[in-house]
Structures are given as C-alpha cells and as structure tokens.
C-alpha cells in the first residue's frame with residue numbers, strides 16, 4: 001500500500017472559459033479567448049467556449065459528481081469577464097454548493113480570459129493591466145473571500161506570455177519575442193500586486209500556479225531552456241531576483257522596466273505546479289529556434305521517444321518525481337501542490353455507456369506513485385489535482401482533446417463517468433494506492 005499524509009488534498013481542476021459557457025449571459029463581457037476563438041483559423045473547427053460544458057447552469061450536477069468522487073478540494077477559475085456583472089453571483093452559488101458538499105474551494109483569479117477591453121488598452125504589454133488585475137483581485141476577495149480557502153493569482157504565466165505573445169498560438173495571438181518577455185514581467189508584477197491586495201484584504205492563503213517541466217537532453221541548451229521556462233518565473237517569485245543568465249538573454253529582446261522584483265517577491269503560502277511532460281532539446285546548428293522560447297536558434301526541440309498522450313506529450317512520471325524533489329531542494333520552504341496533472345487520450349463510449357480509459361488510469365496511477373516517491377524524498381507536497389474533472393474546451397484544439405475523469409457528450413451535455421473516475425474515487429477513499 002502507498003499511503004499519503006493525513007489530510008492530503010485530493011482534488012480536480014477546471015477553468016472558467018473551458019467549462020462555463022454562458023459567454024454572454026448576465027452581463028459577461030468578451031475576453032481575449034472569445035475574440036480569439038471567434039477568429040477564423042485560430043481554433044480547430046472553429047470551436048468556441050460559447051457553450052462549453054454549460055457548467056454555468058449545470059454546476060450543481062457537477063458538484064454532485066465531485067461529491068461522488070469524494071474530492072477534498074476543487075480548483076476552478078473565476079472569470080474576470082464576469083467581475084462587476086450580475087453573473088458574478090454564479091460564484092456565490094458555486095461556492096455555497098461546494099461548501100455544502102464539504103469540498104475545499106481553490107480559486108484561480110486568472111486562467112487566461114483577459115477582458116478584451118483591457119487587451120484593447122494594451123493587455124499584458126501595458127504595465128497598467130497589472131494594476132487593474134490587483135483591483136480585480138481585491139474586489140473578488142471582498143465578494144468571495146469568506147468562502148475561498150486558497151487564492152491562486154495566475155495560472156501558468158509562461159503560457160500567457162510565450163504561447164499568447166511568443167508564438168501567438170493562444171490568445172491574444174501576438175507573435176513577438178520582445179512582447180513575450182514584456183508580458184511575462186507584467187504578469188509577475190500583476191501577481192505581486194495582487195498578493196499585496198489580497199493580504200491587505202485579509203487573505204490567509206495565496207499562491208501562483210506555474211507549468212514546470214524538466215528539460216532533458218544536451219546540457220547547454222537544456223540549461224538555457226530551463227531558464228526560459230522555469231527559472232524565469234521561479235527565481236523572481238521565490239527568490240526576488242531574475243537569474244543572471246535569463247536577464248542577459250531577455251535584455252536581447254526588451255528594455256522593459258524590470259525593477260519590480262520587491263513587489264513580485266511576495267511571500268506565498270503554496271506553489272501550484274502543473275506538470276504534464278518534460279521537454280526534450282538538443283544542439284542543432286540548423287535549428288531555427290522555437291517562437292515560444294525566444295532566442296533558441298541552434299536548439300532543436302525534439303519529440304519524445306516512447307509512449308505519448310493524444311496531445312503528443314511524452315509520458316514520463318519519473319520527471320514529476322525529479323521536478324518535485326528539485327523544487328523542494330532549490331526553493332525550500334514553499335509547500336507544493338500539484339494543481340494539474342492528467343492526460344488526453346482517445347475516449348470512446350461503449351454500448352454499456354461506459355468509457356474504459358485504461359490509458360488514463362495507467363497515466364494517473366504512475367504519476368500519483370511518482371508524487372508519493374517525491375514525498376518520501378522530502379518534498380512538502382500538500383495535494384494533487386487531476387486535470388480535469390470534465391472533458392472541456394481544450395484551447396486551440398477545441399473539443400477534440402478529452403482530459404476529463406467525466407466524459408461530456410457536447411450534443412446533449414450528458415456526463416458519463418469514465419473508469420478513471422471510479423479509480424480516482426477509490427484512491428481518494430484509501431488516501432493512496434494498493
């Protein structure tokens with residue numbers, strides 16, 4: 001038996017734009033993802049989050065599924081585009097339902113759905129947006145702070161900055177390396193200002209969630225890419241400095257004001273870690289570089305050998321173990337939460353209305369074991385959140401990639417529990433694995 005510490009926070013995660021739908025209901029204003037998904041060619045088959053899983057209306061049914069799982073916690077995001085509108089009352093209803101079910105709410109303030117009106121004013125390339133975010137954070141706390149246990153400021157600033165502004169594969173669809181670094185800095189400033197605002201309002205537990213990945217391959221390119229993906233955020237947020245190598249690198253692209261490190265370096269109570277897969281690099285003088293890793297000419301990003309998920313991401317639970325151990329040793333004193341781990345596979349509904357997602361069960365089983373191995377090596381890991389509770393809108397892939405413990409039939413909005421749902425329910429009940 002593998003038993004986790006008493007009180008280990010078993011959860012599942014979602015995000016507003018990916019599940020809520022009701023895109024224009026009760027005053028919700030457009031976000032950059034409404035604009036992006038409605039722009040032809042940006043999202044596969046023109047899918048949008050207009051309806052998604054209709055969670056805005058079906059939240060009680062979905063909380064009942066969480067209760068059936070025995071979730072200790074639920075990680076969701078608050079839609080900034082609903083703040084200040086009648087629709088913000090949805091979060092009162094959701095929180096009341098969660099607390100009634102004995103489920104601890106972990107709320108992300110920003111999971112990529114920037115109001116389009118702020119984008120029109122420059123978005124994350126404008127320093128002012130960081131201050132607008134802190135105001136929103138304070139306002140959300142005022143309305144919901146009595147029921148949210150942990151506040152997470154940002155989900156994956158690397159994706160917002162480098163996928164949204166480097167390659168432009170995500171909203172707002174900018175393709176400019178200087179913009180990517182500038183956005184990254186302003187996002188971290190936004191985090192720092194929001195933590196200050198949340199603390200001033202009385203928040204007890206604040207965090208940020210980073211997508212972190214071990215970089216495998218040739219040493220020199222791996223070190224640079226580790227800097228561009230991981231240390232560029234970890235060091236300012238947890239040490240209050242930009243790593244020298246990263247600073248020198250980003251100065252090739254932008255002269256953005258960077259002396260906000262004291263604001264950025266706010267103490268946090270827990271670091272959220274989203275882990276899916278490592279990255280693989282090798283030196284290749286012919287390589288053109290990768291737009292989501294600016295300045296990587298001469299570095300090839302190679303596909304993993306071995307088993308992959310439906311996203312083409314390598315399956316490597318050992319790297320979760322090594323990542324958690326590294327974080328606990330290089331950034332000691334900050335408890336960790338795995339805020340996302342999961343996999344997309346080709347799910348099919350069988351005649352008996354079941355989804356036998358054996359690949360997903362195997363993926364989750366291996367990663368839960370890796371998390372336990374990291375704890376055994378001293379990692380202060382407090383919880384594990386599966387991405388995702390429900391199949392949902394998978395950004396540029398639309399509804400073609402399914403990550404859920406629950407299958408969603410988008411034609412009927414019917415929810416179908418996958419085998420992984422039952423597997424995870426048993427893990428939670430046992431607080432571990434056989």
Ligand SMILES: OC[C@@H]1[C@@H](O)[C@H](O)[C@@H](O)c2nc(CNc3ccccc3)cn21
Nearest residue numbers: 015155156159163211274276340387394
């Ligand atoms: O792709 C699965 C999930 C996604 O649905 C979540 O909204 C997001 O938080 C999330 N982050 C990653 C890992 N990082 C990543 C890298 C490049 C593009 C998009 C995500 C995976 N996922």
